[in-house]
Amino acid sequence: MTIMQLRRLPYQERSELAVRIPAGKLRQTYILMFDHKPGHYYKQxxxxxxxxxxxxxxxxxxxxxxxxxxxxxxxV
Known part of the structure; x- marks a missing residue:
């Protein structure tokens, strides 16, 4: 999966994927970037x-x- 594909996933699916990232700073940044409600946009x-x-x-x-x-x- 690419980051752009991840961005298009529903909020619930993005949230569930967070548990696959090892605990620590990477998971923390993933949550900050992708674990938000619809309406927020990914920016550089x-x-x-x-x-x-x-x-x-x-x-x-x-x-x-x-x-x-x-x-x-x-x-899919």
Missing amino acids: QTWRKCAQLCGIDEEELRTSLTAIIATFPAP
């Missing part, structure tokens, strides 16, 4: 804000989170 600056809030380098965050999301099953 979200990566920067989440990385700062969780104390992770932005590039490390992008790489790690993208790799984890790629392991999620693709939507």
